Amino acid sequence: MSQIEIKSLNAYYDKLHVLKDINLNVEKGEILSLIGPSGSGKSSLLKMLVGLLKPKSGDVMLNNKQVNYSNNSDLRLIREQIAIVFQQYNLFQNMNVLKNVCIAPTKIQKRDQKQVEEQAINLLEKVGLKDKLKSYPDELSGGQQQRVAIARALCLNPEILLLDEVTSALDPELVQEVLDSVRLLASEGMTMLIVSHEMSFVKEVSSRVVFMDNGSIIEINDPKIIFENPKEKRTLDFVSKILKD
Amino acid sequence: MGYTLVYTQVLEFFPYLIRGALISLQIAILAFFGGMFFGLIFATIRTFGNKLMNNLVIWYVTFFTNTPQLVQIYFLFFALPEFGILLSPFVAVLVGMTLNAAAYLCEIQRAGFLSIRQNELDAAKTLNFTLTQQVKYVILPHIMKVLFPPLSNHYIIMTLGTSMAAIFGVEELTGRAFNINSETFRSVEIFSLTALVYISITFIATFLLALIGRYFFKAKMRIIQ
Amino acid sequence: MERLIEEIPSFFTIWNLIFLGKAMGVTFLLTAIGCFVGFSLGGLLAIFRKTKSISLLPLRFLIVIYTEIFRRIPFLISLLLIFYIFMILKISDNLFLIAIITVCLIATAYIGEIIRSGIESINQTQWDAAEAMNFSYFQILKEVIFPQAWKVILPPAFSFFIMFIKDTALASQIGVMELTFAAKILNNKGFSPLLSFGTILILYFILSFPLDRFGKYMEKRLVTNRN
Numbered sequence: 001m002s003q004i005e006i007k008s009l010n011a012y013y014d015k016l017h018v019l020k021d022i023n024l025n026v027e028k029g030e031i032l033s034l035i036g037p038s039g040s041g042k043s044s045l046l047k048m049l050v051g052l053l054k055p056k057s058g059d060v061m062l063n064n065k066q067v068n069y070s071n072n073s074d075l076r077l078i079r080e081q082i083a084i085v086f087q088q089y090n091l092f093q094n095m096n097v098l099k100n101v102c103i104a105p106t107k108i109q110k111r112d113q114k115q116v117e118e119q120a121i122n123l124l125e126k127v128g129l130k131d132k133l134k135s136y137p138d139e140l141s142g143g144q145q146q147r148v149a150i151a152r153a154l155c156l157n158p159e160i161l162l163l164d165e166v167t168s169a170l171d172p173e174l175v176q177e178v179l180d181s182v183r184l185l186a187s188e189g190m191t192m193l194i195v196s197h198e199m200s201f202v203k204e205v206s207s208r209v210v211f212m213d214n215g216s217i218i219e220i221n222d223p224k225i226i227f228e229n230p231k232e233k234r235t236l237d238f239v240s241k242i243l244k245d
Numbered sequence: 246m247g248y249t250l251v252y253t254q255v256l257e258f259f260p261y262l263i264r265g266a267l268i269s270l271q272i273a274i275l276a277f278f279g280g281m282f283f284g285l286i287f288a289t290i291r292t293f294g295n296k297l298m299n300n301l302v303i304w305y306v307t308f309f310t311n312t313p314q315l316v317q318i319y320f321l322f323f324a325l326p327e328f329g330i331l332l333s334p335f336v337a338v339l340v341g342m343t344l345n346a347a348a349y350l351c352e353i354q355r356a357g358f359l360s361i362r363q364n365e366l367d368a369a370k371t372l373n374f375t376l377t378q379q380v381k382y383v384i385l386p387h388i389m390k391v392l393f394p395p396l397s398n399h400y401i402i403m404t405l406g407t408s409m410a411a412i413f414g415v416e417e418l419t420g421r422a423f424n425i426n427s428e429t430f431r432s433v434e435i436f437s438l439t440a441l442v443y444i445s446i447t448f449i450a451t452f453l454l455a456l457i458g459r460y461f462f463k464a465k466m467r468i469i470q
Numbered sequence: 471m472e473r474l475i476e477e478i479p480s481f482f483t484i485w486n487l488i489f490l491g492k493a494m495g496v497t498f499l500l501t502a503i504g505c506f507v508g509f510s511l512g513g514l515l516a517i518f519r520k521t522k523s524i525s526l527l528p529l530r531f532l533i534v535i536y537t538e539i540f541r542r543i544p545f546l547i548s549l550l551l552i553f554y555i556f557m558i559l560k561i562s563d564n565l566f567l568i569a570i571i572t573v574c575l576i577a578t579a580y581i582g583e584i585i586r587s588g589i590e591s592i593n594q595t596q597w598d599a600a601e602a603m604n605f606s607y608f609q610i611l612k613e614v615i616f617p618q619a620w621k622v623i624l625p626p627a628f629s630f631f632i633m634f635i636k637d638t639a640l641a642s643q644i645g646v647m648e649l650t651f652a653a654k655i656l657n658n659k660g661f662s663p664l665l666s667f668g669t670i671l672i673l674y675f676i677l678s679f680p681l682d683r684f685g686k687y688m689e690k691r692l693v694t695n696r697n
Contacts, residue, residue, distance in 0.1 A: 050602045079604045089595035094617035103613065104603040149599075156603065311678040312671045313636035316650055320671060323663035327474075408544035412643060419546060432554035440543045440551060447542040 001064050003028040003160065003191055004049070009058030011048050018044040020215040022058065026160075026193065031186050033202040033223070034195045036212035037238060042195040043087075045212070046162045049193070050084045051075045063159075080109070083158035088169040090149035091137040097124065098133040101152045109156070116155065123151040127181045143174030147181050160191045167198060199242055203227055211235045255434045258425045265421035266442055269407040272417060276339055276407075277400050280346025287351035292358045302351065309348035315409050317341045322413055334413035342406065349399055357392040386462075393464040397454040401447055408443075418442060474662055481665050486656070493652035494673055496566070500573050500638045500648060505631045508577025515582035517611060520589055533582075540579035545640045548572050553644050569641040569648075573634075580630055588623035589615055625689045632681050636674065649673055 002025035011019035018041050026032055034042040047053040049060070051069055060067045062081065068074045091100050101120040105111045124130050127147040137145055146166050153161060163182065167175040179201050186192065186205045196202050202209060202223065209226040211219045211234070219232045227243070230236045287302045294302070309317065318341035321332060332340065361384055369383045411419035422439040426432050451468055458464040518526065519533045540548065552572045556562055592615050600610040642650035653670035657663050 047598075052598055052602060076604055079602060084599075084602050086595050086599060089593040090599050092596065092600070092614050094614065104605070107609070107613070108604045307679065308675065311636075311682060312674045313639035313650065315636075315639040315642075316653065316667060316671055316674065319650070319653065320663070320667040323657060324667055327662065327664050405542070405544040408546045409640065411546070419544065422547075433551065433558060436547055436551045436554060440539070440547050443544060443547060444539060444542045 002026055003063060005061040007059045009055050009060065011044060011053055011055045013053065018215050019048060022217055024217060026191065029189050029191055030207040031192045031194065031205050033206040033209045034193065034212060035202060035209060040212040041215040042212050043164050046084060046164045046193060046195060050079060050082050050162060081158055082160045082162060083153035083156045084162040084164060085149045085153050085166050087165040091145050093137050096134050096136050097129065097148050100148060101155050105155050120155050123154050126184065127151050141174055142170045143177045146170065146178045150181055163192065163194045165195050211238065250434055251431060252434050254429055255425065255431050255438060262418065262421050262439065262442060265416060265418040266446055269404065269417040272339060272342065272407045272410060273404040276342035276346050277403055279343035280350045283347035284350030284354055287347060288354040288358060291355050306348040306351055309345050314341060314345045314406060317345055318413065334415050338410040338413055338415055342403065346403060353395045353399065354392060357388045360391045361387060389462045390464045393458045393462045394466050397458065397466065401450055404447060404450060405443065474664060477662055477665055481661050490652055490673060493647055493649045494677065496646065497635065497638050497648040498677065500569055500641060501631065501635045503570055504573030504577040505634060507574040508581040509627065511578040512582030513585050515578065516585035516589055519586060521607060537579045537582055540576050545576065545637050546643060548576055549640060549644060565644055565646050568644065569646045573638065577634060581627055584626045584630060585623055588619040591622045592618050621692050625692065628685045628688065632678055632685060635678050
């Protein structure tokens with residue numbers, strides 16, 4: 001039994017068919033990376049999982065339970081199990097770092113304030129930002145903001161973490177610090193779906209890589225195979241172009 | 246009148262009303278372009294002129310933007326005769342609206358001038374554009390794109406502003422509504438119909454301006470939402 | 471000219487000054503109450519207009535219709551419509567009340583749009599991040615959006631307030647004792663129109679100009695604050 005099972009899923013953004021007949025299983029604890037050209041549907045897939053894009057047809061099973069994305073209580077449940085970090089503008093600009101991390105666990109999950117704060121400080125320490133608790137997002141660099149965003153997502157105690165191009169908006173010198181934080185998480189056994197353009201990182205941490213193009217999944221395989229000896233021509237085209245840069 | 250709305254009695258005056266709308270548009274367009282002309286001169290003075298001229302324009306703009314257009318026209322219509330200047334209602338309204346518009350349009354156009362970015366000019370210079378070429382290919386298109394939305398918006402405001410001409414007896418849309426009202430006494434029907442006409446002309450104007458803006462000036466404007 | 475100078479002492483009597491002072495108060499009240507109500511109700515309109523659920527579609531539709539109507543009719547027409555509706559349905563013959571209602575209806579439409587713009591200026595990711603953490607629509611507005619949007623809303627809202635002072639001049643047409651009507655009364659009493667309307671122009675200026683300067687100062691403060 002896979003943790004996530006997606007069957008024949010189709011989704012539209014207005015009239016645009018962004019996810020075409022998606023079939024994907026994600027095992028517990030695995031690190032699945034999604035690669036592909038812009039507009040291939042990678043981010044849409046993540047957004048769909050967390051309920052920001054409603055599927056038109058198809059099924060999604062989470063821990064063997066069917067998810068109905070039109071049902072509000074189902075939505076609440078999956079959002080308690082899946083957390084997402086976006087490409088940019090993640091942090092709430094009107095709150096400091098500590099409040100950003102604590103607000104959802106305290107206000108929405110209704111957990112004990114002291115306990116949440118303790119966990120928050122712990123997580124922020126892990127990502128190297130313990131001294132920035134009272135800082136506001138506009139006082140931080142992009143890399144620091146993203147690390148806070150990751151800490152914030154983890155403070156929700158999710159089973160699954162989605163990272164949607166979290167380094168794409170960053171200046172090159174800030175990318176590594178964020179990848180380091182992600183690498184740290186990867187070693188702790190959390191299920192992750194990562195959309196990224198950082199190919200060497202993807203190759204390093206992933207258990208499997210999914211190549212998507214134009215809304216469909218073209219190939220799912222071992223990172224070594226995807227990057228060195230892909231089965232599909234389109235995968236080869238993409239990978240050789242990317243690796244040439 | 247009681248509680249029954251009788252629109253039929255009022256609908257026969259509809260063509261008369263619509264012709265009034267044409268007069269409203271006439272006033273708005275004349276005052277707008279008059280205001281644009283003087284506004285442009287003022288904006289130029291503000292951007293490039295000497296200290297004295299600059300200050301004069303600032304006082305002018307400050308005065309006209311901090312007092313109501315209605316009272317400005319009242320002043321022109323009732324106070325000028327003291328100096329021997331007699332203006333007809335139509336002219337008083339037109340002059341008043343033009344003077345008022347000149348102040349606002351000066352500020353709008355000045356903002357347009359100030360929006361030119363130095364690096365655009367630098368890029369044009371390095372590509373060896375002559376001054377005329379710089380103006381034609383870089384400065385003008387940019388200014389037009391920046392200015393079109395606020396100017397269009399002010400035009401719509403002025404169109405609605407023409408309704409105060411009725412207070413002075415001008416027979417534009419509102420004025421004609423007054424006339425029909427005093428004949429039929431169907432006040433609610435008449436003024437709701439007039440409201441509908443204003444809504445229609447502003448919608449048509451917004452739509453046309455949005456089209457022109459999008460295709461000629463590359464200025465993206467919404468119609469609603 | 472001499473006649474004008476002769477008139478000045480009889481124009482600027484205590485009675486007249488008090489009269490003008492009261493009229494100025496009425497102008498200010500109309501503007502202030504209108505904007506206060508406009509801000510409150512306009513805020514509600516904006517909040518409900520940005521909802522996404524299908525069940526609220528009729529409400530959203532009504533809000534759009536309301537807003538478009540009151541923003542596309544001249545102040546004078548709105549005023550007369552409300553006036554005649556009140557007269558004919560015998561709701562009230564209190565002119566000030568009619569003017570206040572009109573002013574509130576118009577301000578709600580305009581300020582509602584300003585608030586909506588402010589809400590829309592906040593990046594979509596802020597909404598997405600909060601929604602993905604199970605915030606409700608109203609929680610997102612309260613905890614995330616409005617604390618950021620108010621800085622974008624305040625300058626144009628204040629601008630509107632200043633502009634609205636001038637719009638209230640039209641209330642004079644139904645006989646509300648505000649500044650413009652006061653000028654007409656003084657003029658009708660026999661005072662020189664130059665003096666009457668000239669003084670009123672100056673009084674409007676005195677109301678509007680300091681607020682305008684304050685508005686510009688506030689806008690500067692907000693811009694530097696943001697950076």
